[in-house]
Amino acid sequence: MSTTDIQYPGSEEEIARIVLEASEARRPIEVRGGGTRLDLGRPVQSASVLSVARLSGITNYDPSELVMAARAGTPLAEIEAALAENNQMLTFEPMDHRPLLAASGEPTIGGVFAGNVSGPRRISAGAARDNLLGVRFVNGSGEIVKSGGRVMKNVTGLDLVKLMAGSWGTLGVLSEVIFKVLPRPETAVTIAVSGLNDAQAAEAMAAALAMSVEVSGAAHLPESVINKFAGGSLKGGPATVLRLEGLIPSVEVRSGRLVAEMSRRGTVSVLEGDISAGLWRDIRDVTPFADGTSKPVWKVSVAPSAGHQLVAALRLKTGVDAFYDWQGGLVWLRMEADPEADLVRQYIKALGGGHATLVRADAATRASVPVFEPQPKPLEALARRVKDQFDPTGVLNPGRMTAGM
């Protein structure tokens, strides 16, 4: 597609006009921010593109209120820089998909929320959706709608904010997002336990999360991927890593307790500073599978104790590499060849349920294999009715999440 087909509205009103025209002409449009996650999801069937990349800028930020508002096309880097200046951060640690998808461009804050993109701290600080307080968007009829606001507690009316998070531009074009920000922790350390197999690691992580030490990251990195993390600085087989953050005196106390408990399970080392930070960035960005190939990569969300069972079952049937985040409940799978979608999803169901998203695959695969978990019939019908209420003519990102929707 030539770049002339891309429209860059500079205002919410302009978005509304473009969408209204598209809706009246029943002409589908692909909605995007910085375009770094275009290869995540089903290919959109559309002749024209609407990018919010030029609808940019932080619109409201008073650090003492712990809230920021920004236009949807604001680069994530600009947001993070403004926060860093005030010693604050996005607590949900959004993943950068560029390395994994071999994509270029600048991720936008709108894209982060449209994809509900979170990272390792999701287990303690919630997902992107938990930190999104308010939205302004243009629905599929070209109407400007707002929901939520800039306060932390708000139960006024239906929570359309949550619905917009993770809807991948299929319900509306986000024009502005308002979200929670938090102080950066004064310090962070990582307790690494080496030598545990996947099942032992699941137990160790559950035990750590059952302690009152406020673990803010819990991942298990099997031997096959270990040298891809933190520049290869983790040695000695598989590592189970647990992050503690907060005030220095507090982290000291908690770290001591966690080390004592984990020492009974394996050899413990403590990582600090840049090594610890780099490790969690690699976990967040799925660095071991950012291999420049298009080998299928799954993001699987299951009950934490089911993650390693899923991988063990798959290994008996197919070539797969894996590591675990979110206490074992987030499994990153790289398949050797075929995505094996039916197998993956059948095993997930057998292990108590959850869902799998085909985060990376070539376009042909993504067009034929459901990228997002197919829903049971009643829920799919409900999702369709919801979609119809936002986008009655079906012009916004048709097919991105589900074929024919």
Place this chain on the structure above:
Amino acid sequence: MSELIAFLEPDRAVIDRRPAIIADLAGLLPDSCLITEERELVPFDTDAFVSYRRMPLAVVLPETTAQVAAVLKYCNDNSIPVIPRGAGTSLSGGAIPQEDAIVIGVSKLNRILEVDFPNRAAVVQAGVTNISISQAVDADGFFYAPDPSSQLACTIGGNIGMNSGGAHCLKYGVTTNNLLGVKMVMFDGSIVEIGGKALDAAGYDLLGLICGSEGQLGIVTEATVRLIAKPEGARPVLFGFESSVAAGACVTDIIGAGIIPVAIEFMDKPAIEICEAFAHAGYPMDVEALLIVEVEGSDAEMDAMLERIIEIARKHDVKTIRESQSATEAALIWKGRKSAFGATGRIADYICMDGTVPLGQLSHVLEKTSEIIDRYGLRVANVFHAGDGNMHPLILFDANDPDESMKAEMAGNDILKLCVDAGGCLTGEHGVGIEKRDLMRHQYSDADLAQQMRVRAAFDPKWILNPSKVFPLDRRNGSQTGNQSAAGDDRTAA
């Protein structure tokens, strides 16, 4: 007494069929689950928003999801309004019935089905009380975080309906942040399951939409909730200030300094006096405003955090600082705070507002609130969750005085508009219910409301679920409309 808030005109045709409807219900569930005698219906005629009462047609208390489904299908097929009800502790009238409606109460769905520590989840029926989840997992070192003041009575089903918060959500979030899955009965009796023990559910975030939908999208019968490891210890500390403005500024500075305690609660002088008289918690009586700041963790952690908080408080000329010295003392401090509403109820009738404002607006809104109260010649006690800007002015009045009752409601409306105008919202955790329904237009445009109502209709095409709540009665395209003669949005003091 004239009422400021209108209800939908009851459907005469439904009321006239009452004997037949009761007979039909008797075929759907055991006699012990059906209430039809007038004197037994009385406890269901209101909730904690007691100024309004309506007798329901009948009350059903199902024992299974299948029974809920059968009743809901019957009501939808016959266009009979349904009022879902947990424990009836709503402060916004969310569970108040109407004359042509069947109340479906979840109180008999009161079992904890599963506790799963490795996955930090509990599966419970909707009628389980909030506190009983924490009690069930306490010995194993876990708790369920959202803790509304009514937690001894309120149910998890009601908490999901209202997306309830509590004093400790500054750190742990509200219900929506702690809910992993639901089993829900839809308008037509079909049963859906959303989410589970995984942290994220697939597809659109329907769980997030359902949470806080005030019983208008379906009836939740089971929930999977997240359990969190209990902190090693917790210590509430009292900080007394010379003025509300100083206390408000101190809150802003604590948060601004990057310190997030587990709770920061605010009380003004009237609230201190009321709560102290009730709980004898040892609150200082010679200050104008009080903050209860709770920190948690090990002793060393709490000491470190408190040291920094105290330093900030001194900059705001804090007059009294008192740390609780024992678990008993800590419990008393919280007892005083959590019984604020009940204690107020002993000395006067009151309505409790629930607007939330940006933290930087706290002092401004407190000042304007007292101006509004003075203008109506009423009294107010402020007791609220300052850390997240969720204000709870308690407007005191005499319910036997119709004029004063009306003034209290009008003052409440003015205060909520003030919150919205300050960049906040009408309700932080109590819900819209009937109480704030007619103010929704102050916060939302027609397009905003229309979008919400279309989503609502996707779940409940005939608007049978809790129909008089949340949305202004005259804004319902193509649905039934109510008597608007008493709608109160634009009434203010002359």
